[in-house]
Amino acid sequence: MKYGGYNSGRRSCFVIDRLSKKDRHKRLVQLIDENPFVTDRELTRQLKVSIQTIRLDRMELGIPELRERMKQMAEHSYDQVRSLSLEEVIGDVVDLQLDKSGISIFEIREEHVFSKTRIARGHYVFAQANSLAVAVINDEIALTSSADIRFLRQVKLGEKCIAKAYVRNIAGQKAKVEVFTYVSDEMVFQGNFVIYRSAGE
Amino acid sequence: MKYGGYNSGRRSCFVIDRLSKKDRHKRLVQLIDENPFVTDRELTRQLKVSIQTIRLDRMELGIPELRERMKQMAEHSYDQVRSLSLEEVIGDVVDLQLDKSGISIFEIREEHVFSKTRIARGHYVFAQANSLAVAVINDEIALTSSADIRFLRQVKLGEKCIAKAYVRNIAGQKAKVEVFTYVSDEMVFQGNFVIYRSAGE
DNA sequence: CAAATATTAGAACCTGGTACTAATGTTAAG
DNA sequence: CTTAACATTAGTACCAGGTTCTAATATTTG
Incomplete structure (x- = not known):
């Protein structure tokens, strides 16, 4: 695979469509925040890196996998609904x-x-x-x-x-x-x- | 495997720990309603039937799998949170x-x-x-x-x-x-x- | 150049299923 | 009693969307 060029450190990038690690992390957080239902595979398309990189990034950022995210949201809403329905x-x-x-x-x-x-x-x-x-x-x-x-x-x-x-x-x-x-x-x-x-x- | 005896039809049961299909369906709906996060495997323990039976039952009753249930709840809560935060x-x-x-x-x-x-x-x-x-x-x-x-x-x-x-x-x-x-x-x-x-x- | 860091590849494994085939148990009707 | 119909169980192949691990390769920095 042809590399666009690394730029993870203090150097500037020389290809536009590849972000530095820091920027990619920011963008990743942003994307998942916008749409928590996004899969790693979809993220590879948005960020133009391999699925392994996406997964390493999630690790570093402490972002759980899609299913875990959905589970947490479901539990949250379940608690809310229960407390809401009690909250007559x-x-x-x-x-x-x-x-x-x-x-x-x-x-x-x-x-x-x-x-x-x-x-x-x-x-x-x-x-x-x-x-x-x-x-x-x-x-x-x-x-x-x-x-x-x-x-x-x-x-x-x-x-x-x-x-x-x-x-x-x-x-x-x-x-x-x-x-x-x-x-x-x-x-x-x-x-x-x-x-x-x-x-x- | 030893059968406790069938009782799906009009006959009475002669073993207590096995329910008729209808009753099992009722109980199944009830259990999933009480705890939507229950897996099929856990249900086999509660209902004393094989996992295939549980799955056939879910099919008949139109109950989606655990992950689908969680996804729906997550989506629901996501919509709710969004509309609620707008609902100042x-x-x-x-x-x-x-x-x-x-x-x-x-x-x-x-x-x-x-x-x-x-x-x-x-x-x-x-x-x-x-x-x-x-x-x-x-x-x-x-x-x-x-x-x-x-x-x-x-x-x-x-x-x-x-x-x-x-x-x-x-x-x-x-x-x-x-x-x-x-x-x-x-x-x-x-x-x-x-x-x-x-x-x- | 060498070491450090970043990225990618690939394989084995996991959960919680679906979809399908087939065997066996049970009951009711003929 | 036999047979058809239904209920239950068993087992296999397959799937998504991952984790975990090892290893190779790319790039940058000292």
């Missing part, structure tokens, strides 16, 4: 006295904040309170009818929100639930919910 | 006149409803309205300060929510935004938002 309620309900009160904890993660400011999007804070307000009502069907809410201070990435719900009164189809959300001792959110319920029980 | 805002903003009005569309899917009733959880409907109310404000930083909301009618699985936001007035750090959400021509949600903004611009 936003936040972990840690205490619940039906028709009386409840407490839930919710940690603000990357996906909950504005990327610019790292401040939580309001609807996540609301979602925790709303979930709890619905959960605390001891009824087959409980739906939010209306709410009056105040965001008292910004909640930042990494902060743990502790929501406390109190059922203020139940009359027929309507229940009034008050929710206060705290970060440590500071109140960050307050909401008055009217929850519609299926009357029974 | 709940709902698709289809029209936006900054500091004036905006429209967004949001379809209620499985993950947004109570599994029992198939009625949308309130916080998703709220999230769409809240996202839009924040988006419509032409400012570097815009955060929900308070809101007064009404859920006028239940929104069901599959329904398309069309939210329309109108900026009512802007004074200093506070902007008032009114949002109405419709399913076809019916109003299902109404909210008055007070949005805090960084004053500038």
Whole structure:
């Protein structure tokens, strides 16, 4: 096979279509990042080197083989789906006295904040309170009818929100639930919910 | 090999540890559902049949091999992660006149409803309205300060929510935004938002 | 030039299968 | 009882997409 010329060291390349080892590694990482489903064979075409080189490169870079990459993604998504389907309620309900009160904890993660400011999007804070307000009502069907809410201070990435719900009164189809959300001792959110319920029980 | 005895037809089994074909199929589906990462070899242990039987069963049931299952899960999660990271805002903003009005569309899917009733959880409907109310404000930083909301009618699985936001007035750090959400021509949600903004611009 | 490094080639082996052929076990129907 | 139909098992060849190893060759640098 005719070589285009080596250029792995400090010398410049004299053929365009062959990259230095460093550059090839960068490109390799980039290609796999763009498309994790690419095989080594496909990579040989993109990088114009032998399949052995691709494999040595993956070794050096600690990039696992295609099947292992797929397995990891599959496991990741499996965990996510499981936690997501469990996450019918936003936040972990840690205490619940039906028709009386409840407490839930919710940690603000990357996906909950504005990327610019790292401040939580309001609807996540609301979602925790709303979930709890619905959960605390001891009824087959409980739906939010209306709410009056105040965001008292910004909640930042990494902060743990502790929501406390109190059922203020139940009359027929309507229940009034008050929710206060705290970060440590500071109140960050307050909401008055009217929850519609299926009357029974 | 000693047979425990067949029982695929209408006859009863006379050995406990061997299931009829139908029951084995059920169990097989169940096992793979519980753990999609199970190999055929592991299944032979659980079901006490040969690996060929397992493979014939998978064929009949249209269950792909382990690697194919993992690939599908990986692809699924890849799509999800990509769409999720784009989904900073709940709902698709289809029209936006900054500091004036905006429209967004949001379809209620499985993950947004109570599994029992198939009625949308309130916080998703709220999230769409809240996202839009924040988006419509032409400012570097815009955060929900308070809101007064009404859920006028239940929104069901599959329904398309069309939210329309109108900026009512802007004074200093506070902007008032009114949002109405419709399913076809019916109003299902109404909210008055007070949005805090960084004053500038 | 020689040593060091980079690249390529090739063979053996692995997992978790598919596809196919064939034998054997079991049951129901004639 | 026999036979056809179905269920199960066994075994072989083959595949993708690798790993692991040895060895040869190319290129660069000292």
